[in-house]
């Protein structure tokens with residue numbers, strides 16, 4: 108849900124907030140935040156800022172973006188690639204903003220907190236890719252989009268959770284190195300069994316690899332407990348248990364549907380349209396479910412709000428306002444701007460563009 112331009116006066120902002128389907132957004136919250144939201148939206152419009160909102164943002168931040176400005180990291184970067192606006196504020200973590208910068212290097216790309224990390228991107232860098240390339244010199248390296256630009260620059264092709272299987276199938280040879288997410292690699296290995304061998308960190312080598320600290324939280328026993336307490340029997344037509352690709356192998360096997368964030372959202376939208384979704388649990392970041400609850404109010408969502416990405420949570424309304432106030436005052440944006448050297452931009456663009464061509 109996003110606040111439309113026609114609601115830009117303070118009363119319009121409040122009306123929109125009161126109309127939201129969000130259990131933790133109380134009248135006290137609304138009265139406390141409405142002024143800040145109003146100021147952010149007014150400055151966004153005044154300076155023609157594109158404000159990209161990742162699905163894992165808290166609802167108040169997510170709602171600052173229009174529907175077209177909301178999505179997953181690749182969808183948002185593709186939106187960034189097309190924009191003519193001078194400023195892009197990327198409400199997500201810095202590796203996401205880097206991809207936007209690579210695809211549209213002439214724009215000023217800003218993030219609310221440059222210290223926000225990611226357990227995947229932070230724990231697997233360019234040196235790790237190079238080391239695997241030495242071990243497997245003739246095998247193409249496919250890197251997950253959740254990585255920094257310098258690691259992408261050393262890789263042959265990039266992928267997202269929505270297109271990894273398709274791209275792996277189409278890359279030359281009968282083997283592929285996938286980095287850095289170990290659980291994702293194992294799920295890909297299952298998906299490609301009998302077609303292509305997936306090599307990944309820790310499988311026959313001493314590389315460490317990484318996992319998403321959020322999706323790692325879900326264990327098979329959690330899903331079974333959710334099934335029982337929320338009454339979502341396996342295979343039930345309109346009660347569905349979803350899991351993200353970054354979850355453990357056994358969690359994916361237990362889920363009724365697994366996929367990328369965008370694939371999960373598309374499946375929910377399709378079922379809602381067909382009046383086929385009564386209840387759902389999504390094994391993923393908790394604010395994704397908060398945002399889904401607002402978008403699909405007819406569905407009963409259960410959420411695990413202890414499973415929050417601490418890195419994504421560093422982005423908040425007050426910090427986004429700081430960026431816009433700095434733009435408005437003509438102050439330095441160096442605390443927020445994502446910068447990359449021309450050489451890294453050039454080399455990291457190649458695997459990203461290859462992915463875009465292959466997934467078209």
Ligand code: SF4
Nearest residue numbers: 225226319320321416
């Ligand atoms: S949820 Fe957080 S830790 Fe997991 S991949 Fe996204 S940014 Fe990284």
